[in-house]
Amino acid sequence: DAGITQSPRHKVTETGTPVTLRCHQTENHRYMYWYRQDPGHGLRLIHYSYGVKDTDKGEVSDGYSVSRSKTEDFLLTLESATSSQTSVYFCAISPGTPYEQYFGPGTRLTVT
Amino acid sequence: AQSVTQLGSHVSVSEGALVLLRCNYSSSVPPYLFWYVQYPNQGLQLLLKYTSAATLVKGINGFEAEFKKSETSFHLTKPSAHMSDAAEYFCAVSRSGGSYIPTFGRGTSLIVHP
Numbered sequence: 001d002a003g004i005t006q007s008p009r010h011k012v013t014e015t016g017t018p019v020t021l022r023c024h025q026t027e028n029h030r031y032m033y034w035y036r037q038d039p040g041h042g043l044r045l046i047h048y049s050y051g052v053k054d055t056d057k058g059e060v061s062d063g064y065s066v067s068r069s070k071t072e073d074f075l076l077t078l079e080s081a082t083s084s085q086t087s088v089y090f091c092a093i094s095p096g097t098p099y100e101q102y103f104g105p106g107t108r109l110t111v112t
Numbered sequence: 113a114q115s116v117t118q119l120g121s122h123v124s125v126s127e128g129a130l131v132l133l134r135c136n137y138s139s140s141v142p143p144y145l146f147w148y149v150q151y152p153n154q155g156l157q158l159l160l161k162y163t164s165a166a167t168l169v170k171g172i173n174g175f176e177a178e179f180k181k182s183e184t185s186f187h188l189t190k191p192s193a194h195m196s197d198a199a200e201y202f203c204a205v206s207r208s209g210g211s212y213i214p215t216f217g218r219g220t221s222l223i224v225h226p
Contacts, residue, residue, distance in 0.1 A: 043156075106155055
């Protein structure tokens with residue numbers, strides 16, 4: 001199994017609070033991605049990174065920011081959480097393009 | 113632009129029956145195609161991939177898929193369903209150059225009845 005961990009695995013937070021999710025890999029893969037998964041929508045890309053300090057937006061990036069200061073870590077931040085951001089968040093990695101992706105176990109976030 | 117359509121949000125089969133999950137794609141360049149499986153409360157795992165070699169691709173757990181360019185399809189099949197195959201299945205397409213970001217279908221939930 002690819003070495004990908006996500007933390008925390010579960011989080012409950014209140015509307016308006018900042019939240020940071022962490023993705024950590026031990027594979028030294030260049031690309032890292034953040035997705036959210038919601039019923040009826042499948043997987044939707046939030047942001048992705050193609051190297052240290054190199055990031056770009058996905059299709060549902062509003063309300064989210066990311067940072068990648070090291071190859072192994074990719075952080076997703078919700079600056080001010082809203083109830084619409086209640087979801088399951090998955091991190092994925094890949095060695096390059098157009099290779100397959102390896103997914104983390106997910107973080108279940110509930111915003112009350 | 114690329115996109116993926118998975119026909120049927122739910123597919124129900126009996127144990128031992130043929131499994132057929134449909135995926136159609138659109139891509140302006142020859143695609144790379146993937147099928148992933150997601151078991152409850154887990155992340156996605158790669159089942160198989162098409163990367164312009166053989167058009168019939170064999171994956172794990174007895175699954176296979178056939179790339180048909182004329183039909184822009186990449187349907188997933190398994191001759192005989194097992195109870196353990198019950199899961200969510202996702203088709204994804206990625207270009208072979210330029211934008212490398214995969215696009216996922218909305219997923220198909222496979223239900224297996226005893």
